[in-house]
Amino acid sequence: MGHVAAEPQRAKRWDTAPVERRVLGVVRTLTTLDRLLDVLPVLADDMRVETRFAVAAGSEFAANLTDELHRSQARVADWEQAVGKDFDLAISPSGNGRLHELEMPVLTLPHGAGHHKLRATESGVAEEVSGLSAAQLMHEGRVVPAVVGLSHPSQLAALRRDCPEAVARAEVIGDPCFARLQVSLPMREHYRAALGTGRRKLVVLASTWGPHSLFGRQGGLARDLVAALPADYQVALVLHPNIWSRHEGLQIRTWLQTALRDGLVLVPRLRKWQAALIAADVVISDHGSLSCYAAALGKPLLLAAFGTDEVVPGSPMALLGERAKRLDTTGDVRAQIDAARPVPDHQQLAGLAFQDRACERLRSLIYRQLDLPEPPWPARPAPVDLFHS
Numbered sequence: 357m358g359h360v361a362a363e364p365q366r367a368k369r370w371d372t373a374p375v376e377r378r379v380l381g382v383v384r385t386l387t388t389l390d391r392l393l394d395v396l397p398v399l400a401d402d403m404r405v406e407t408r409f410a411v412a413a414g415s416e417f418a419a420n421l422t423d424e425l426h427r428s429q430a431r432v433a434d435w436e437q438a439v440g441k442d443f444d445l446a447i448s449p450s451g452n453g454r455l456h457e458l459e460m461p462v463l464t465l466p467h468g469a470g471h472h473k474l475r476a477t478e479s480g481v482a483e484e485v486s487g488l489s490a491a492q493l494m495h496e497g498r499v500v501p502a503v504v505g506l507s508h509p510s511q512l513a514a515l516r517r518d519c520p521e522a523v524a525r526a527e528v529i530g531d532p533c534f535a536r537l538q539v540s541l542p543m544r545e546h547y548r549a550a551l552g553t554g555r556r557k558l559v560v561l562a563s564t565w566g567p568h569s570l571f572g573r574q575g576g577l578a579r580d581l582v583a584a585l586p587a588d589y590q591v592a593l594v595l596h597p598n599i600w601s602r603h604e605g606l607q608i609r610t611w612l613q614t615a616l617r618d619g620l621v622l623v624p625r626l627r628k629w630q631a632a633l634i635a636a637d638v639v640i641s642d643h644g645s646l647s648c649y650a651a652a653l654g655k656p657l658l659l660a661a662f663g664t665d666e667v668v669p670g671s672p673m674a675l676l677g678e679r680a681k682r683l684d685t686t687g688d689v690r691a692q693i694d695a696a697r698p699v700p701d702h703q704q705l706a707g708l709a710f711q712d713r714a715c716e717r718l719r720s721l722i723y724r725q726l727d728l729p730e731p732p733w734p735a736r737p738a739p740v741d742l743f744h745s
Contacts, residue, residue: 366406366444376404377726380438381430382448382455382462383409385417386597389424390626391449391467394533397738398719402731407431410438412453417601424626445725451492451501461502461725464493468645469531469652470507470709471514472673473666476566485511485668490519499525503721507531508711514668527721530714533630534706535737537649540634543739547635550742551621556590559693560636561660562629564644565598568663574685577640577660579615584689592621592632596644600625623743630740638696640683643667651676652706656696658683672709679705 366375379399381392392409399405408431411421425432433442439457446458449467466487474481475489484491488511493499499519504526506512516523540547548558561578563571570577578593585591593612600608605625609616616622623632629646633639639650642661650657660683667673679699683692699705711717719735 366442373403373406375406377406377444377728378442379405379407379722379726380433380443380446380458380460381407381409382412382438382446382450382453382458383421383425384412384415384448384450384453385467386421386424386601386625387417388449388467389421389428390597391465391533392447393428393627394536394630394740395447395449395465395718397536398532398715398722398735400738401733404728405726408433408438408443410435412448412450412455414453417598419601419604428626444727445722447722448501451487451489451504456495456498456500462500463503463505463721463725464501465505465529466507466531469534469648470645470672471511472645472648472668472671473643474668476666481666484518485514488515488518488522490521493519493522501525502725503527505529505718505721506711507534507714508672508709510708527717528711529717529721530711531709532714532718532737534649534652534710535714536740537630537634537653539737540630540739541653544634547631547743550631551590551592551635553590553635556588557637557693558590558592558632558635559585560592560594560632560639562594562633562639562641562644562646562650563596563599563661564642564646564663565596565602566663566666568642568661568666569596569644570640570642570661571595571599573642573661575611577685578612578620579618580685581689582615582618582620585693586690589690589693590621591615591619592623592636594623594629594632594646595625597625627741628743631743634740635743638693640693643673643677647680648673648676648705648709651680651699651702652709654698654702657681657699658692658696660685672705675708676705 475486641647
């Protein structure tokens with residue numbers, strides 16, 4: 357009988373793939389799921405690595421997360437299974453939740469365009485950067501993540517102030533989502549065709565969550581734009597996943613009934629805002645991450661709301677708020693849309709927000725944590741998914 361090779365570390369009797377390492381994607385909200393699905397393509401084509409998902413309960417925005425994972429055809433583990441030794445690395449785009457219970461190293465990542473918001477509390481916001489605070493990164497005096505991923509070196513100063521114990525665990529990665537958006541720009545016409553835009557001017561409204569957001573302050577703006585703009589314009593609305601989780605689709609479509617009847621495109625809640633942003637001619641937004649991405653890509657941008665009190669002072673988002681023009685909803689909105697231009701010095705803004713070579717940096721980090729050699733093919737960002745409603 358010939359020699360029988362030892363089984364790979366994680367493959368079991370009934371597995372087909374030669375899995376050697378297993379990654380746990382920790383999902384706390386729809387937003388974190390959206391971010392994980394943007395990040396995990398760095399593991400594409402490598403059958404040595406398997407990814408499963410678990411829901412870290414406790415968020416106000418966790419409704420129907422397990423159902424959403426199943427709709428994405430993900431392999432889902434119960435939290436009780438996830439905390440054990442069946443995984444080699446956990447990736448969480450949030451520092452919140454019971455990450456301290458996990459027995460494998462944890463990598464935390466920003467779940468938006470960097471760390472630009474103050475930490476939300478029951479009564480408002482804390483004087484700490486969301487994702488970098490001791491309240492999120494420490495448990496009983498111990499730093500929980502093995503690695504705290506940052507999108508830019510400038511965030512080290514905030515980490516040093518808010519959680520100095522975690523500075524030694526920090527690693528600047530960049531933003532894989534922004535890298536994917538960048539490589540998708542040359543294929544813009546494909547994204548416009550999938551949206552049915554044609555020769556029309558596409559205006560994308562994008563709202564973060566909360567009372568200071570575009571949707572919170574200007575809930576009727578989509579209806580007003582669809583009514584005011586002629587047939588050679590198309591209007592699409594992107595809502596933050598927390599809005600979907602809190603209110604659900606039936607209620608949202610009820611609130612938008614007239615606008616939808618008159619032609620508004622309501623972008624699905626998961627993995628499609630990227631395609632709408634690439635296709636956009638003009639973006640109207642607020643202090644959410646999509647504004648930062650739009651500005652950094654050089655998209656003409658207008659602000660219809662801006663929650664200054666929620667934004668980290670001195671951050672790229674605060675700088676964007678100072679530079680971008682406001683939409684005057686009492687004036688001629690069509691003229692303002694036609695006159696919209698990219699944020700001044702938008703390339704400098706991108707340089708302040710995002711480190712380069714994000715996919716290369718992230719893949720290298722993940723494989724180091726997994727104690728596996730990287731695959732021989734280059735780590736290139738994948739274009740974002742086409743829009744299919």
